[in-house]
Amino acid sequence: MDFKFSVGHGADVAVNYILDNFTPALDAIAAAIGFVTGGIQSLLVSTPPVAGIAILAALSLWRVGWKFAIFALLSLALIDHMGLWQGTMETLSLVLSATIIAVVIGIPAGIAMARSDRVASLLRPLLDLMQTMPAFVYLIPAAMFFGLGAVPGTIATVIFAMPPVVRLTNLGIRQVHSEFIEAGLAFGCTPSQLLLKVQLPNAMPSIMAGVNQTIMLSLSMVVISSMIGAGGLGNSVLTGIQRLDVGAGFEGGLAVVILAVILDRITQSFGKGSSGFLSFLAFRKASGRNQTGSSVRVPADDERRSAAA
Amino acid sequence: MPNHIENLKSNASKISKVSLSNVYKVFGHNSGHALEMAHAGRSKSEIHASTGCTIGVDDASFDIMDGETFVIMGLSGSGKSTLLRLLNRLIEPTSGSIEIDGRDITNMSKRELIELRRRDMSMVFQSFALLPNRNVLNNAAFGLEVAGVGEAERTGKALAALDAVGLKAYAQSRPDELSGGMKQRVGLARALASEPTILLMDEAFSALDPLIRAEMQDELMRLQGENSRTIIFVSHDLDEAMRIGDRICIMQHGKVVQVGTPDEIVSKPANDYVRSFFRNVDVSQVFKAGDIARNSQLTIIDRQGVSVAATLEQMEHSGRDVAIVVGRDRKYHGMISQDALIEKVKAKVAEPYRNAFVEDVEPIAAGESVSNVLGRVAESRWPVPVVDDQGRYVGSISKSSLLETLYRAG
Numbered sequence: 001m002d003f004k005f006s007v008g009h010g011a012d013v014a015v016n017y018i019l020d021n022f023t024p025a026l027d028a029i030a031a032a033i034g035f036v037t038g039g040i041q042s043l044l045v046s047t048p049p050v051a052g053i054a055i056l057a058a059l060s061l062w063r064v065g066w067k068f069a070i071f072a073l074l075s076l077a078l079i080d081h082m083g084l085w086q087g088t089m090e091t092l093s094l095v096l097s098a099t100i101i102a103v104v105i106g107i108p109a110g111i112a113m114a115r116s117d118r119v120a121s122l123l124r125p126l127l128d129l130m131q132t133m134p135a136f137v138y139l140i141p142a143a144m145f146f147g148l149g150a151v152p153g154t155i156a157t158v159i160f161a162m163p164p165v166v167r168l169t170n171l172g173i174r175q176v177h178s179e180f181i182e183a184g185l186a187f188g189c190t191p192s193q194l195l196l197k198v199q200l201p202n203a204m205p206s207i208m209a210g211v212n213q214t215i216m217l218s219l220s221m222v223v224i225s226s227m228i229g230a231g232g233l234g235n236s237v238l239t240g241i242q243r244l245d246v247g248a249g250f251e252g253g254l255a256v257v258i259l260a261v262i263l264d265r266i267t268q269s270f271g272k273g274s275s276g277f278l279s280f281l282a283f284r285k286a287s288g289r290n291q292t293g294s295s296v297r298v299p300a301d302d303e304r305r306s307a308a309a
Numbered sequence: 310m311p312n313h314i315e316n317l318k319s320n321a322s323k324i325s326k327v328s329l330s331n332v333y334k335v336f337g338h339n340s341g342h343a344l345e346m347a348h349a350g351r352s353k354s355e356i357h358a359s360t361g362c363t364i365g366v367d368d369a370s371f372d373i374m375d376g377e378t379f380v381i382m383g384l385s386g387s388g389k390s391t392l393l394r395l396l397n398r399l400i401e402p403t404s405g406s407i408e409i410d411g412r413d414i415t416n417m418s419k420r421e422l423i424e425l426r427r428r429d430m431s432m433v434f435q436s437f438a439l440l441p442n443r444n445v446l447n448n449a450a451f452g453l454e455v456a457g458v459g460e461a462e463r464t465g466k467a468l469a470a471l472d473a474v475g476l477k478a479y480a481q482s483r484p485d486e487l488s489g490g491m492k493q494r495v496g497l498a499r500a501l502a503s504e505p506t507i508l509l510m511d512e513a514f515s516a517l518d519p520l521i522r523a524e525m526q527d528e529l530m531r532l533q534g535e536n537s538r539t540i541i542f543v544s545h546d547l548d549e550a551m552r553i554g555d556r557i558c559i560m561q562h563g564k565v566v567q568v569g570t571p572d573e574i575v576s577k578p579a580n581d582y583v584r585s586f587f588r589n590v591d592v593s594q595v596f597k598a599g600d601i602a603r604n605s606q607l608t609i610i611d612r613q614g615v616s617v618a619a620t621l622e623q624m625e626h627s628g629r630d631v632a633i634v635v636g637r638d639r640k641y642h643g644m645i646s647q648d649a650l651i652e653k654v655k656a657k658v659a660e661p662y663r664n665a666f667v668e669d670v671e672p673i674a675a676g677e678s679v680s681n682v683l684g685r686v687a688e689s690r691w692p693v694p695v696v697d698d699q700g701r702y703v704g705s706i707s708k709s710s711l712l713e714t715l716y717r718a719g
Contacts, residue, residue: 182399183438187452187503188427197455201442 015141030146036100037150041093049085053077056262063269075258084236084255091232092259094150094225095218098157102214106162107207110169111195120170127163135160135224143228153230157221164213172206173199208271215267219260233259325408326507326539327373327396332405334391334563337362340403353562365391367563369405376537378530380550382586383560389543392560393509396541397430398422409507427456431500435512437492439484445471445495446480452503463502470502471495473532490521494528501532510542514549526553547586551575559583598682599675601714602695602704607632609662611642617654617661621647631691633702634662641694641702644670672696675703679714686711 018026044052053076061069079088113120138159142152176199184198200207226234233252240249335343343362346355353364366388373379383389394400395407398414406413414425431452439448446464447454449471453463471477474494484492493513500508514522530553533540544550550557551571558568559579567579578584607629609620624632624647634642643666653661672694673682686693692707 177438179434179436179438180440182394183432183434183440183451184455185399186397186426186430186432186509187455187499188423188425189455190423193455197451198440201440204442 015144019144026145030151033097033101033146033154034151037093037097037154040097041090041150044089044093045086047089049080052085052089053080059266060262064265068265072262075262079255079258082251082255084233084251087231087233087236087252088255088259090150091219091222091234091256094153094157094222094230094232095215095259095263098154098161098218098221099211099215101154101158102162102165102218103211105158106165106210106214107169110166110207110210111173111200113166113170114173114199123166127166130159131163135221139224139228148229150230152228153221153225156225156228157218160221161214161217164217165207165210168206168210168213169203172203172210175206176202205271208267212264212267212271215263216260219256219263222256324375325372326375326377326410327541328408329372330370330406330408332366332369332392332395332407333403334365334388334395334400335362335403336365344403364388364563365400366395366402369565371558371565371568373539373541374555375539377555378533378540378542378553380542380544380554380557381560382544382547382550382557384545387560388563389545389560390511391563393511393541393543396507396509397426397432427452427503429505430507430509431503431505432509432511433493433496433500433513435515437484437489437496437516439492439495439499441484443484444480445476445482445484445487448484448495449480449498449502451499456503466504467498467502470498473501473535474498474528489517490525493517493525497525497529497532506538508538508540510540512543512545515544515546522549523552529553559586596679596714597675598673598677598679598695598706599697599703601679601710602675602706603710604704605707605710606692606694606705608702609634609645611636611662617650621650621654624650631667633694633705634666635702639701641672641696641700643667644691644694646691667691670694672702673706674698679711682706683711 047055053073056076057069057073060072079085109123113123135156139152139156142156146152146155180198180202181194184194189197222230222232223234223237226232226238233255236252237249237256240246240252333344333347335347337343337360339360340362343356343360343364346360347364347367353367356362356364369392381389381392391400395402396409396414398417402415405415407415409425409429414422417425440451443451446467450463450467453466458466468477468480471480474497476491476494476498479487479491479495484495487495493516496513514525517525526549529540540553542550542553554571556568556570557574559566559574559582561580561582567574567583569577574583607624607627609623609632611634620632624630629647631644631646633644636642643663645662645665646667649665649667650661653665658664670689670691670693671685673685673696675695675697682693686706686708692705692710694705695703697703
């Protein structure tokens with residue numbers, strides 16, 4: 001018997017074994033993901049373009065500012081004008097469902113990594129693998145397991161896009177200043193209180209940066225996942241390439257970029273805490289209070305100093 | 310190790326609140342071997358060289374009394390902050406026992422430990438450690454919130470604690486809107502809100518500028534006067550330790566080298582390391598005139614039949630311009646100058662001593678602090694005599710001896 005060791009053969013066998021024995025489990029996963037993706041997609045696609053544009057522009061005004069809101073309004077109108085609104089909504093629903101799944105799995109995984117060096121050292125090579133393995137390699141088994149359509153597209157996107165949120169959750173929690181941890185423990189926090197009241201709030205900017213990166217990476221998977229029928233803007237780009245129709249490809253690409261810019265700015269604003277219109281109002285209130293506050297505070301301090309002296 | 314606790318300046322009782330016996334902390338792997346070496350009395354550097362372990366605390370044994378303000382002092386790396394963290398087990402002791410109210414905390418379960426931290430002790434940190442995502446009120450209420458106290462009750466207690474430190478008006482501010490001194494007041498309010506019996510303070514005022522630091526020390530003493538707690542205060546500043554401490558524990562290389570009242574530490578320092586702290590302390594505040602007066606001046610006993618010529622000869626011989634005249638009972642009579650004495654002798658004045666006294670020299674009381682007499686010594690042409698409360702001559706302070714004292718200390 002030939003005992004030649006073959007990695008590729010092993011992978012083949014493993015995929016076939018999973019196909020033969022775990023079909024019910026695979027179907028259940030597909031159904032669950034299909035439920036999330038399908039629900040989001042039908043909601044977004046059924047929203048009339050005018051309402052969709054208004055909602056996104058309002059979000060931009062709330063989180064970023066009026067200049068960006070005008071940009072969002074005009075650029076989304078351009079997408080609609082190019083006839084790519086439905087494709088954009090399909091892509092957005094793919095990105096959102098992939099992001100939701102990535103966050104739901106990724107943040108607990110990041111927390112587990114932060115709490116245990118052993119878990120961290122086990123997960124780190126897996127994350128490296130997920131980020132560097134060419135997407136085409138797992139696109140085919142994904143299609144074999146889950147069929148064609150949005151579900152394997154979402155799964156392939158999750159695999160590629162999840163590592164940043166895991167890594168940045170881990171990093172954010174580990175970088176919480178040790179005096180905050182000591183303060184939490186000294187006042188009698190249980191481990192879960194420490195996590196919820198001290199570590200997660202202080203790691204939030206880092207975690208939100210991870211979520212932002214996950215969204216950006218999801219968008220970069222749009223074209224690749226459209227190869228297995230995930231649909232959306234990827235289709236426009238793909239057909240453009242296949243027919244050498246530079247114009248159609250460019251329109252699809254432009255719509256991806258516009259979506260990326262809007263999602264990036266809106267999610268970044270969550271990481272920074274408040275900004276944009278609301279924070280503008282809040283800032284005016286806060287600075288007003290600071291002015292009155294400081295005019296009270298300064299003489300009070302002076303009095304205390306002179307009393308101490 | 311029982312300690313003498315006489316001369317306590319505050320309301321400290323004689324009941325032991327915290328009791329450490331043979332407490333060790335070894336950092337690093339292979340701590341067992343390192344611990345054996347420490348038991349055998351090997352030094353910190355020897356143990357580090359042979360095992361790679363660092364001895365954080367080396368055989369600490371002392372008692373802290375109920376209601377006492379106990380200051381742990383040492384240079385950085387001396388183990389003082391480690392020792393403090395052993396008391397609430399933020400750092401686990403390697404061996405030994407730490408009793409709080411008679412209960413050994415080293416073998417408490419996690420649950421009991423959390424209860425102890427919530428109920429009996431709280432901590433104030435050097436860099437304040439206020440949680441930036443909470444406002445001042447919620448920071449002050451943090452300990453109560455963690456302990457599961459209902460919102461109405463914890464808000465009331467937190468506001469009362471903020472009121473006690475004078476920051477009630479800032480309850481809704483965010484920590485980053487406050488100055489350093491105000492932040493530490495919030496840190497103090499957070500620690501007081503849960504009404505602990507023990508307050509652990511880790512270099513709590515070291516990050517503040519000197520005026521605010523003094524103000525905070527006064528504030529702490531005022532709060533302590535209103536409601537006595539056991540305060541364990543880590544500091545590297547002897548001025549601070551002297552100011553607020555009922556007793557001071559001095560640490561060097563993880564070892565407790567001396568525990569005593571401020572007076573004991575200054576008057577009987579255990580070794581040169583302890584003495585070296587006075588370099589940073591304002592000695593003119595600590596020392597009394599009597600401490601630095603030297604008996605180096607020529608003294609002449611004023612009695613019948615003493616020859617003025619012999620006195621002059623003596624002054625000439627020792628090269629002194631002045632001499633101190635004392636009675637038989639060493640009572641201070643005055644200071645004579647050679648020139649004046651010669652003049653009086655030439656003029657054949659009766660009682661030449663009394664008439665030759667230097668006029669503008671007034672003796673200093675031995676109990677005066679040196680800082681109060683600096684000016685008089687500096688302005689005086691002659692060394693200034695020092696007398697005790699019975700008017701007996703103790704010695705005199707010359708400009709050079711004063712400078713020498715200040716130099717040696719500073």
